[in-house]
Amino acid sequence: xxxxxxxxxxxxxxxxxxxxxxxxxxxxxxxxxxxxxxxxxxxxxxxxxxxxxxxxxxxxxxxxxxxxxxxxxxxxxxxxxxxxxxxxxxxxxxxxxxxxxxxxxxxxxxxxxxxxxxxxxxxxxxxxxxxxxxxxxxxxxxxxxxxxxxxxxxxxxxxxxxxxxxxxxxxxxxxxxxxxxxxxxxxxxxxxxxxxxxxxxxxxxxxxxxxxxxxxxxxxxxxxxxxxxxxxxxxxxxxxxxxxxxxxxxxxxxxxxxxxxxxxxxxxxxxxxxxxxxxxxxxxxxxxxxxxxxxxxxxxxxxxxxxxxxxxxxxxxxxxxxxxxxxxxxxxxxxxxxxxxxxxxxxxxxxxxxxxxxxxxxxxxxxxxxxxxxxxxxxxxxxxxxxxxxxxxxxxxxxxxxxxxxxxxxxxxxxxxxxxxxxxxxxxxxxxxxxxxxxxxxxxxxxxxxxxxxxxxxxxxxxxxxxxxxxxxxxxxxxxxxxxxxxxxxxxxxxxxxxxxxxxxxxxxxxxxxxxxxxxxxxxxxxxxxxxxxxxxxxxxxxxxxxxxxxxxxxxxxxxxxxxxxxxxxxxxxxxxxxxxxxxxxxxxxxxxxxx
Numbered sequence: 001x002x003x004x005x006x007x008x009x010x011x012x013x014x015x016x017x018x019x020x021x022x023x024x025x026x027x028x029x030x031x032x033x034x035x036x037x038x039x040x041x042x043x044x045x046x047x048x049x050x051x052x053x054x055x056x057x058x059x060x061x062x063x064x065x066x067x068x069x070x071x072x073x074x075x076x077x078x079x080x081x082x083x084x085x086x087x088x089x090x091x092x093x094x095x096x097x098x099x100x101x102x103x104x105x106x107x108x109x110x111x112x113x114x115x116x117x118x119x120x121x122x123x124x125x126x127x128x129x130x131x132x133x134x135x136x137x138x139x140x141x142x143x144x145x146x147x148x149x150x151x152x153x154x155x156x157x158x159x160x161x162x163x164x165x166x167x168x169x170x171x172x173x174x175x176x177x178x179x180x181x182x183x184x185x186x187x188x189x190x191x192x193x194x195x196x197x198x199x200x201x202x203x204x205x206x207x208x209x210x211x212x213x214x215x216x217x218x219x220x221x222x223x224x225x226x227x228x229x230x231x232x233x234x235x236x237x238x239x240x241x242x243x244x245x246x247x248x249x250x251x252x253x254x255x256x257x258x259x260x261x262x263x264x265x266x267x268x269x270x271x272x273x274x275x276x277x278x279x280x281x282x283x284x285x286x287x288x289x290x291x292x293x294x295x296x297x298x299x300x301x302x303x304x305x306x307x308x309x310x311x312x313x314x315x316x317x318x319x320x321x322x323x324x325x326x327x328x329x330x331x332x333x334x335x336x337x338x339x340x341x342x343x344x345x346x347x348x349x350x351x352x353x354x355x356x357x358x359x360x361x362x363x364x365x366x367x368x369x370x371x372x373x374x375x376x377x378x379x380x381x382x383x384x385x386x387x388x389x390x391x392x393x394x395x396x397x398x399x400x401x402x403x404x405x406x407x408x409x410x411x412x413x414x415x416x417x418x419x420x421x422x423x424x425x426x427x428x429x430x431x432x433x434x435x436x437x438x439x440x441x442x443x444x445x446x447x448x449x450x451x452x453x454x455x456x457x458x459x460x461x462x463x464x465x466x467x468x469x470x471x472x473x474x475x476x477x478x479x480x481x482x483x484x485x486x487x488x489x490x491x492x493x494x495x496x497x498x499x500x501x502x503x504x505x506x507x508x509x510x511x512x513x514x515x516x517x518x519x520x521x522x523x524x525x526x527x528x529x530x531x532x533x534x535x536x537x538x539x540x541x542x543x544x545x546x547x548x549x550x551x552x553x554x555x556x557x558x559x560x561x562x563x564x565x566x567x568x569x570x571x572x573x574x575x576x577x578x579x580x581x582x583x584x585x586x587x588x589x590x591x592x593x594x595x596x
Contacts (some may be wrong), residue, residue: 003058003070010047012054014070017306019277025070025075025361027054030530032084045142047568049095050080052140053133060136061073079129082110094142095133100151103130111157120161127154133499167313167389169396169544182259183316185238189252190323192235194206194224196249208352239375250348251371253304256327257340258372261365262321264297265390268311269397272362278339280325283318284310297321317415340365366390376565450499450506451489457542461587462533464508464540498522504530504548505541513537532577541587547589553580 006013014025029051033043057076084104092098094394102426110126111118130148137143148154151395169175195586200392204224207215226232226245239255241248265277277300284296297313300306324339325415331349332341338358343350350356359365373388374381454460500507507523515536523538529550533539554575560570 003062003073004055007051007055007418009051012051012058013155014058014073015072017300017303018308019300019306020070020360021277021300022358025074027074027474029054032081034085034088037088037091038093039121046084046093049142050141053095053136053143054080055213056136059139060132065077073220075125076129076132079126082113082126083129084335095140095144095578096142096532098144100146103146103148103151104153107157111161118161120163120567123158123161127158130154167391169393169399170384170388170392171401172396174384175266175396177374178373179316181380182262182372183320186256186258186263186323188238189235189256190327192231193236193249193252193256193327195231196235197327197349199226199328204349204352205276206333246346246348250346253348254329254332254368255326255372257377258368258370259318260324260391261340261369261390262372264317265369265393266397267314267317268297269394270297270299271394272365273302274299275390276338276359276361276362278321279337280328280339280340281337283313283321329581333551362390376395383459437559446499448489453544454506454540454544455488457544459543461541461583461588462505462539463535463537464506465542465586468508468540502528502533503545505533505539507533508538508540509538510538512522515539531576531579534583546584546587549580549584553577553584556580 004012005015010028010030012027012029013029014022016025027048032050033046038046054073054077058073061072083106086097086109087093090102092102107123107126107130111123127148130144133144134147134149137145170178200219200222201216207218210218223245232245232248235252236242236248239248239252241251243251261275262280264270265272278297279299282298283297285293286296287293295313295315295318296310297317298308299309301309314553321339328339328341332343336356336358340359341356342359342364343354343356345351345354369388369390373384454468460466500509500511507528509518509523511518511520513536514523515538516524516529516532518524518528556573560573561566561575565573
């Protein structure tokens with residue numbers, strides 16, 4: 001099915017994709033023109049020219065990309081509107097009247113539009129608009145007669161505009177803090193909101209057939225009773241908000257929506273548009289051949305022609321969606337099938353008959369997430385440093401998964417719906433996420449942190465610890481000040497230091513001394529284990545890993561005391577216990593003496 005749904009003399013309606021189901025895409029041609037200017041003939045010719053240009057754009061994009069989004073056409077329409085309004089304010093009625101100087105002045109107008117300079121991506125978008133107008137100038141009336149390709153000054157604005165840069169993943173601890181706050185918020189407020197919304201909906205149901213004045217008095221009375229209730233007092237205590245009931249309840253509902261979005265985004269890594277495609281009944285269960293049951297999140301892929309797809313849904317995601325679904329059923333009498341919705345009005349519940357629409361704008365979703373995040377502790381808000389964007393959650397999810405285990409890059413690409421699973425070098429194909437660069441940056445940071453720990457730890461254990469201690473004794477200065485320490489770490493990285501951290505220690509990897517018989521890419525993930533690592537010349541532990549080995553010692557000590565226990569099991573356990581004790585002894589030997 002093509003993008004064009006309906007065309008009239010003054011309007012083009014686009015066919016919504018499955019991702020945008022329920023959203024209208026109507027491009028009103030007459031709104032491109034200013035009112036009260038130009039002659040009737042000039043206006044009619046301008047409308048015809050704009051309509052033909054937009055149809056040519058749709059045809060061109062469909063030829064180049066079968067899965068063109070109606071939102072992409074809408075973005076071109078908005079840029080065209082800015083151009084047409086500028087033209088008419090300068091008494092330029094047709095595209096054919098634009099000169100090279102006019103095109104330059106328009107780009108300069110866009111560059112300085114508003115209170116601050118626009119971004120390089122915005123300027124590039126307007127530059128593409130002018131170039132596309134030239135590319136299809138034989139397909140619309142009164143077309144552009146000057147080639148923007150021959151005006152090098154136009155490109156200058158894109159280079160002068162400030163770069164937006166890429167959204168970076170947020171810190172791991174800060175992400176954990178946000179997720180903890182979101183889960184705790186939903187756990188504590190969901191029962192209260194459900195009961196309050198049910199009370200308000202009951203009043204709304206009794207008002208059917210009553211006058212407007214009667215309905216208003218009934219609502220005022222109910223809000224007065226709610227203000228004195230224990231339910232509302234508890235909600236105020238949790239939220240820290242003590243305003244009137246209508247404001248507090250609506251604010252708490254907004255925070256619950258934002259909290260649910262946070263949990264889904266961080267635990268699944270889906271895009272913002274895919275998040276908004278979720279329906280209330282989006283959780284499904286499937287039993288695999290192994291007998292294990294998995295929960296899945298069903299939605300629409302932003303790519304792949306808006307095809308249906310599923311994502312693995314961890315338990316926190318399932319629970320969060322269930323809570324928001326319960327809130328939604330109590331909140332809206334004749335609700336929408338979508339999980340995230342919006343309605344007009346300032347009431348904490350929509351009035352009967354109000355139109356409930358699905359939330360379609362990712363900017364609005366970002367606003368709901370922002371409402372929740374800003375309500376969190378000062379520690380969390382300060383940790384973000386700037387406003388939170390939905391795509392940061394997607395990138396943070398990638399670091400959660402891939403930085404810990406490079407072997408998961410292939411499954412991660414499949415989970416993201418990327419075009420390629422070959423992510424191990426710079427040729428990785430990611431439609432909206434340069435995962436290779438992201439993993440590279442995170443891996444280098446992990447390497448620097450691990451080397452810093454090895455250089456500064458009061459004690460080193462393991463066979464590799466003895467080797468690294470020899471390097472520490474050769475240092476000309478015993479780590480006085482952060483500058484020297486940072487330089488030492490950078491020198492090790494430049495020399496090709498290869499560090500593969502795990503829960504029980506560090507692998508200062510060298511293939512020829514690898515007990516796990518790893519290859520050129522690193523240690524063997526199949527043969528790597530605490531017992532194998534302990535006997536390896538590459539393996540070192542610091543104070544950071546002491547707790548893990550002490551816990552292992554406790555488990556083995558408790559297990560060996562069990563009666564009855566086979567001789568084979570007892571021998572294996574005794575061997576592990578001996579290995580653990582030897583490593584802890586080596587760790588307890590203080591080797592680094594700091595100079596004051």
